Structure formats: structure tokens, C-alpha cells
Amino acid sequence: MGARKLTRWQKAGALVPMGVLVVAWGAALGNSGLATASDGIADSDIPDVPATAFEQPASVQQTPAGVPAGVDQKAGAAGTVATLSTNGIPTSALSAYRRAETLLGKADEKCHLPWNLVAAIGRVESNHGRSNGNALDSDGIAQPGIYGVPLDGNDGRAKIGDTDSGALDKNSVFDLAVGPMQFIPGTWKSVGVDSDNDGTKNPQSINDAATSAGIYLCAGEGDLAKTSDAAAAVKRYNNSDAYVDLVLKISAAYANGDFTKSPDGMSTSPVLTSSSRDQTLTPAQRDRAATSQKKAEKKAAAPKKTAKPSSTNPTKAPAGGGSGSGSPSGSGDGSKPTPTPSPTKKPSGTLGGGIQDGVKDTPLAPITEPITGLLGLTEANLRCGLQFPLGLPKDKFDACVYDLMH
Structure with missing residues (x-):
């Protein structure tokens, strides 16, 4: 008996189950976390942002003068802002700040986190991972490691007892702020993420720390594109009006292009001003x-004159x-x-x-x-x-x- 020919409608109907299977297969891939967007960000990379703002600060002032480690006391706020372009941002740090902006843009579209705000905090907290003789390696890890002073309540410092058994800050009596973004261990426990996918939530990693700082700033209500909301978020991060003012000034300068990129692996002199x-x-x-x-x-620029040696007319230092x-x-x-x-x-x-x-x-x-x-x-x-x-x-x-x- 010969094969029966299918009508046009029967042929179309036979294709429907195949189409359903294709769609179902694509959906399964999408839900499996294997799908990757065109910008290279996988769904599994996008962090969760709490609907409520964190009550505990991310960092605290660490010195008797109330100056964060990334700011040279000699330079002060004005000198720090004036030297942004010559100071430079390490390559791995700049990449981490921009990645934080991308990830938080997907995690919380209403937050509008700009990379320059995260970068400004990184500059003030640790000079982009280069305070106390540190430098960022090619993986973005601060070497040998950034640790603040013990938060023991002395000399105007906050008093925070040990919360991590010394696992992060190597101190089992008091907490120390750690890493390029100077997180308190107790706060890091709540907000820290593994942004570089190396299997560890490491506050010494500029990648993990920058994204975690973005999560902290975006938590709760607020549009960081607005100056007032950005100021409120930064003050939660570190409760100091002077700190907020300096961070916002640096952020605005970075947004206007007042920065350069510098190599990884180099520390910088703490002296940033004349x-x-x-x-x-x-x-x-x-x-x-x-x-x-x-x-x-003026003297150095003046034409040099050949003077005869004279023991009765010694050279004097410039006055004033x-x-x-x-x-x-x-x-x-x-x-x-x-x-x-x-x-x-x-x-x-x-x-x-x-x-x-x-x-x-x-x-x-x-x-x-x-x-x-x-x-x-x-x-x-x-x-x-x-x-x-x-x-x-x-x-x-x-x-x-x-x-x-x-």
C-alpha cells in the first residue's frame, strides 16, 4: 500500500510539537544560569540588592585626625582633588569600578550607580588599594594586604569588638577595616560577594570589594543620580560630613574625565602635594x-653666570x-x-x-x-x-x- 500524502495543514501541524520543544529547550538554558548577555555578564553574576538600607556603616574614620588612609594629611581635601589626574587609577581598579556599575545597573535599575562614585570611595579609603605600601596585583588583589588600625575606641576611633575571629583582619580582639574599600568585617559578612568568581569573597580583592560597595550604596531607596541621594548613601557608608563632601567632589571630577590610568603592581608615595x-x-x-x-x-631659570671662586662671599640659601x-x-x-x-x-x-x-x-x-x-x-x-x-x-x-x- 502506497504512502499517504499529507495535506498542507497536516504538514504544518506536524511542525508544532518540534517548535514547542525548541522553545522549551531555550527556556531551560535561560533558567540554568548558563545564558550570558552580550556584554559578557552572566545572570549568575548579577547580585541581589537588599530592599532595606544597611544600618551599620561599611567603614569608619580610622585616625585621630579623622582622615581615611587614602588621604595624605599633608595634602588635605584640596590637595587630594588637585592631584587626581597625576595620581592615576590602577588598571584593575578602574575595571572593577566599571564592572560594579554594570552589575548594579542590572541588579537595580532605579539605583543608577555610577562607577565614579565607587571610584571616589576607593580613592579616599585606600588610594585605590595603594595605601600603607600596598599595590594591586594583576588579579586586583591588594598585596601584601590593607588593614586599618584596631577599632578599640582609643584616640577618637570607634570601638568595635571582634566579629570574625580574626579571619579577615587577623585580630581576634577588635575589628580592623580591611581591603581597598575598608570594610568592617561585620558589615562585609552581610554585603560581601564573590564578584571575580574565584570561589572566595575576599575584601582584599578590588573586584569583590567594589561590587560589594555598590550593593551597599544601592540597598534601600534612592536614586544615586541625584546628589542628595548619593550624599545620603555615602554618609551611611562612612558617617562623616567631611568624608561625604570629599567623596562627592572626587566623584564629580572623575565623571568629568579628571583621571588617568596607571599600571597595576605599583604603590605610590603618600606625599601628594608641595x-x-x-x-x-x-x-x-x-x-x-x-x-x-x-x-x-626663578633662580634656576635665570642664565648661569661663571663666577670666580671666593671664600669671602659664600652662597646663601634663599630667604623666606x-x-x-x-x-x-x-x-x-x-x-x-x-x-x-x-x-x-x-x-x-x-x-x-x-x-x-x-x-x-x-x-x-x-x-x-x-x-x-x-x-x-x-x-x-x-x-x-x-x-x-x-x-x-x-x-x-x-x-x-x-x-x-x-
Whole structure:
């Protein structure tokens, strides 16, 4: 008996069960957590954001002066903001901040978490994982590890007894803030996530810490695109008005592009400002330091004259104090002269300076000077930082930078 031919409608009907199977298979894949969006974010990567804001702060002020570890007391708030572009953000940190923005954008669309707000907290809390001689490795882990001082209630610090048996902060008596975002162990226990998928919730990882900071900021009500809501979230993170003001200023600067990317694996000098802006000096000392610095720069720029040796006319240091925090004999103002470069030293000790010398006395000079100056300063700080780790001793570090820039 010959095969019966199917009508057009019968053929169409036979395809329906196959279509149902295909749809069901696709849905199963989607629910299995294996699906990955076009931006490389898997559904399993998207964190849960609590509907209620955290009551416990994420971090606390750690020093008697109330200054977080990532802020140089000499620079103060103004000096910190002024050096954002030259200070730089490590590659792995910048990637972690942007990933936090992406993940929280999917987890809580109404929050509108910007990467620059997370980055600003990272800058203030630990200088992007580089405080206390630390550096971020290629995996974004702070090495050798960032630990605050014991929160024992002394010298104006908060008093928080041990909550982690020393597992995170290596102290079984009191808690210490840990990692690039300086989480208190008790708060980390509630908010910490494994954002880099290495199997561990590690507060020393800039990836885990940045995403966890984003979760903390987005928890509860609030639209972080609004300044008032952002300020409220940051104050929950660290209950200090001065802290909130500094974080928001840095966040705004980063949003406007006032930042550079720097390599991983490098720590930075804690000294981020000149003595003319040293907030640990008095206003009068800063004014004298600025005057002395201008005189030194003017003298260095002046044509060199060949002078006959004379034992009756010794060279005198520039008047008006200096650029350091020490005190020259008889000055009594706590400052010391700005070191001047050797007379035999070439005027340009950096690549930026060499380029600027090449266009000297040409119409290009005033146009290139801001760019070459920034290149020169960045190179000088890096080179001197390798020669004098942590910028110490400060007078030699400053002299090194000054000589390279002049």
C-alpha cells in the first residue's frame, strides 16, 4: 500500500510539537544560569540588592585626625582633588569600578550607580588599594594586604569588638577595616560577594570589594543620580560630613574625565602635594614656602653666570623659608629651603621636559607646555618613587622630583 500524502495543514501541524520543544529547550538554558548577555555578564553574576538600607556603616574614620588612609594629611581635601589626574587609577581598579556599575545597573535599575562614585570611595579609603605600601596585583588583589588600625575606641576611633575571629583582619580582639574599600568585617559578612568568581569573597580583592560597595550604596531607596541621594548613601557608608563632601567632589571630577590610568603592581608615595600646600603647616609657613619656591624656580631659570671662586662671599640659601616640613637653623617656622638642581644638570631630566626644550622659543611652546609638564611630573614621581619607596625620606624625594623637573 502506497504512502499517504499529507495535506498542507497536516504538514504544518506536524511542525508544532518540534517548535514547542525548541522553545522549551531555550527556556531551560535561560533558567540554568548558563545564558550570558552580550556584554559578557552572566545572570549568575548579577547580585541581589537588599530592599532595606544597611544600618551599620561599611567603614569608619580610622585616625585621630579623622582622615581615611587614602588621604595624605599633608595634602588635605584640596590637595587630594588637585592631584587626581597625576595620581592615576590602577588598571584593575578602574575595571572593577566599571564592572560594579554594570552589575548594579542590572541588579537595580532605579539605583543608577555610577562607577565614579565607587571610584571616589576607593580613592579616599585606600588610594585605590595603594595605601600603607600596598599595590594591586594583576588579579586586583591588594598585596601584601590593607588593614586599618584596631577599632578599640582609643584616640577618637570607634570601638568595635571582634566579629570574625580574626579571619579577615587577623585580630581576634577588635575589628580592623580591611581591603581597598575598608570594610568592617561585620558589615562585609552581610554585603560581601564573590564578584571575580574565584570561589572566595575576599575584601582584599578590588573586584569583590567594589561590587560589594555598590550593593551597599544601592540597598534601600534612592536614586544615586541625584546628589542628595548619593550624599545620603555615602554618609551611611562612612558617617562623616567631611568624608561625604570629599567623596562627592572626587566623584564629580572623575565623571568629568579628571583621571588617568596607571599600571597595576605599583604603590605610590603618600606625599601628594608641595610644601606650599602642606596642610600640616601654618598658613604663614605655606606662604613662605610658596615664596621660596618661586624664588628658587626663578633662580634656576635665570642664565648661569661663571663666577670666580671666593671664600669671602659664600652662597646663601634663599630667604623666606623653604618647601619642606623641617626647620632651617634660625628660621623657627618649621620650613626648610627648596632644594635647587645642580648647576651642571641639564635643564630637562624627563621626556616631557626634553620635548618642551625642543620647541622652546617656537610658537608651539605655550601650547605644549601644559601637556609636557604633566608628562614630566608623572615621570618624575614614578622614577623618584622607585628610588625612594613611599616617598621617604621626604626631603630627598622632593629634591629628586625637583631636579628631574628642572
